[in-house]
Amino acid sequence: MRIDFRALPGPNSVIPRPIVDVFVEGLPRAALGCLVDTGTLHNRFDAGVAREAGISLDVPQETIGLGGRWITTWTVEVTLRLGDVTWEAPVSFCQPWAADFQLLGQEGFLRWFRLTCEVANRWLELDPQE
Amino acid sequence: MRDREGVDPVGEARSFLRESLRRQHLRSDPALTGDDFLRGLRAPDMPQIHDRNSTTAPQSTSGITGTEDLSWGAAEANILRPHRGRFVALTGTEVVTTGNSLSEVFGWLKGHDRTAATVFRVPLDPTVDPGSFPE
Numbered sequence: 001m002r003i004d005f006r007a008l009p010g011p012n013s014v015i016p017r018p019i020v021d022v023f024v025e026g027l028p029r030a031a032l033g034c035l036v037d038t039g040t041l042h043n044r045f046d047a048g049v050a051r052e053a054g055i056s057l058d059v060p061q062e063t064i065g066l067g068g069r070w071i072t073t074w075t076v077e078v079t080l081r082l083g084d085v086t087w088e089a090p091v092s093f094c095q096p097w098a099a100d101f102q103l104l105g106q107e108g109f110l111r112w113f114r115l116t117c118e119v120a121n122r123w124l125e126l127d128p129q130e
Numbered sequence: 131m132r133d134r135e136g137v138d139p140v141g142e143a144r145s146f147l148r149e150s151l152r153r154q155h156l157r158s159d160p161a162l163t164g165d166d167f168l169r170g171l172r173a174p175d176m177p178q179i180h181d182r183n184s185t186t187a188p189q190s191t192s193g194i195t196g197t198e199d200l201s202w203g204a205a206e207a208n209i210l211r212p213h214r215g216r217f218v219a220l221t222g223t224e225v226v227t228t229g230n231s232l233s234e235v236f237g238w239l240k241g242h243d244r245t246a247a248t249v250f251r252v253p254l255d256p257t258v259d260p261g262s263f264p265e
Contacts, residue, residue, distance in 0.1 A: 006203075009256070011255065029246065030235075030248060030249045031247060048232045100250060100253040122202065
């Protein structure tokens, strides 16, 4: 599936970002805007998403560095959906969370798709991996 | 040095290389070579992700170049502009609802039995990378 970059309002211009909308189990009313982040190893979501979705975070917590600060995370297996593609992958739910978008990383997202990114034309293409 | 047929392979290779570089330069996007800046047309917060001295960035194949490119996504971005820093539920170009938190937005959708294509917080400054270190 080909997805156009999302046009975001900068102070005086438009900034394109590779955002895809991913549904999380327990939150059927809307997908979450997620940044495709090839530099992130795992999926990192706001812990508030887990609270809204009723996802139990009754697992040992970890502390990781993200965005220049120490963050508490709880990593659980979650069902995610993008378009017609559904997959189960670990998501680290993070607190505090300062990012505007959830982050889709290598192991929990890119491992499942073949990514083609054409920045010059502001689109990305995701093909499910067999 | 020429071979028996009078061909200079080194000279030919150099010519080929020169021509390749010239074509590469022509392919490069004027916005990335600084031409728009010299014309005084560059937006102050245009993405600074590219080495402006480089001449190797691929050009858009859509035919949109330089100053025309600055209008890309403007309509979509302007819909979001009043909501910078707030969470939005969005379907196409319709802002379904906004709120100060994820919980507020999903609570509204549930309370009004509505759905949306996506929920996210509109960045105050979308040029900031999530992995960048705050000061």
